[in-house]
Amino acid sequence: MIKQKQAAAPVKQVQTSIQRTRPSQVRSTSPKNGQSKAIIFDSGTLISFSMNGITDYIRKLKEIFKGKFLVTIEVKKEIVDKPLTIKRFELEALKLKALLDNGILEMPSSLGIKDSEITSKTNEILSIANSTFQGTKKDIHIIDAGEGSCLALSKILDAKGIKNVIAIDERTTRLLAEKPENLIRLFEKKMNTRITVKQQNYKFFSGFKVIRSAELVYVAYKKGLTGFKDKNALDALLWAVKFKGAAISGDEIEEIKRIG
Numbered sequence: 001m002i003k004q005k006q007a008a009a010p011v012k013q014v015q016t017s018i019q020r021t022r023p024s025q026v027r028s029t030s031p032k033n034g035q036s037k038a039i040i041f042d043s044g045t046l047i048s049f050s051m052n053g054i055t056d057y058i059r060k061l062k063e064i065f066k067g068k069f070l071v072t073i074e075v076k077k078e079i080v081d082k083p084l085t086i087k088r089f090e091l092e093a094l095k096l097k098a099l100l101d102n103g104i105l106e107m108p109s110s111l112g113i114k115d116s117e118i119t120s121k122t123n124e125i126l127s128i129a130n131s132t133f134q135g136t137k138k139d140i141h142i143i144d145a146g147e148g149s150c151l152a153l154s155k156i157l158d159a160k161g162i163k164n165v166i167a168i169d170e171r172t173t174r175l176l177a178e179k180p181e182n183l184i185r186l187f188e189k190k191m192n193t194r195i196t197v198k199q200q201n202y203k204f205f206s207g208f209k210v211i212r213s214a215e216l217v218y219v220a221y222k223k224g225l226t227g228f229k230d231k232n233a234l235d236a237l238l239w240a241v242k243f244k245g246a247a248i249s250g251d252e253i254e255e256i257k258r259i260g
Helices: 011-020 043-051 055-065 073-081 087-101 115-129 145-159 171-178 181-191 199-205 213-222 233-243 250-259
Strands: 037-041 068-070 163-167
Touching: 037 043, 037 145, 043 055, 043 073, 043 087, 043 213, 055 068, 055 087, 055 213, 073 087, 073 115, 073 145, 115 145, 115 199, 145 163, 145 171, 171 181, 213 233, 213 250, 233 250
Parallel strands: 037 068, 037 163
Antiparallel strands: none
16 A cells, blocks of 8 residues: 655545535434445544544444444454454454444444455455556555455445445545546655556546545534533644544644634
8 A cells, every 4th residue: 555645635625525524414314224324434544543542432423423334344354353463452453343342333244235245346446446557567556455345335335325435544545536636646756757547447436435534523523522622622633633644634634623
């Protein structure tokens, strides 16, 4: 996965992301067949919440969202299965495991979606994504199974008519879904070489809706779920998730604070 220093995104993009999850839109629905909306969590977003000691926000957000909070088997491996074997990350893994054990986070099987179906779609997505950009006569590997499985599940939910958004902090996957053309400049600067691209692949990755942990803590703050009354709470929360990996710049944080 390509790791990059986070650059400021356009203010309009930040506002759009916030609008997608503003408190007035976090309402219950009356689905015909179970839950009609879902948030798909990538590992980075959940790890950020866990390492900042704010996993209780996820519980509270679930109560007002009235939909599914989903993780794929690949994400579960990254946030629970593997970390439980590493003493340094064991506590964070236990916090996230508790969310699964208590039904706050759920597996796609809760919607009748088989892991094999997600795996098949994930492999397709990885094949396309990781052959879209080429450096010096070599494809650039840009996403891994965790991110790929989130995109796969999103496509499957779309096909079932279930509205969904992917909570993901990893910048490369976000740009692939939102502004893939920006990845060309990013890779050329990083690799110091000319990048070629299969632009026909862009359409495959259009239509995904993505948010960051920053937008989620913003909603938690606006809905009074954080327990903080200090005027500096929003600033502290946004910088906390930034320092734990959220792709958000200092300028974007200031913009969110002005909106908030």
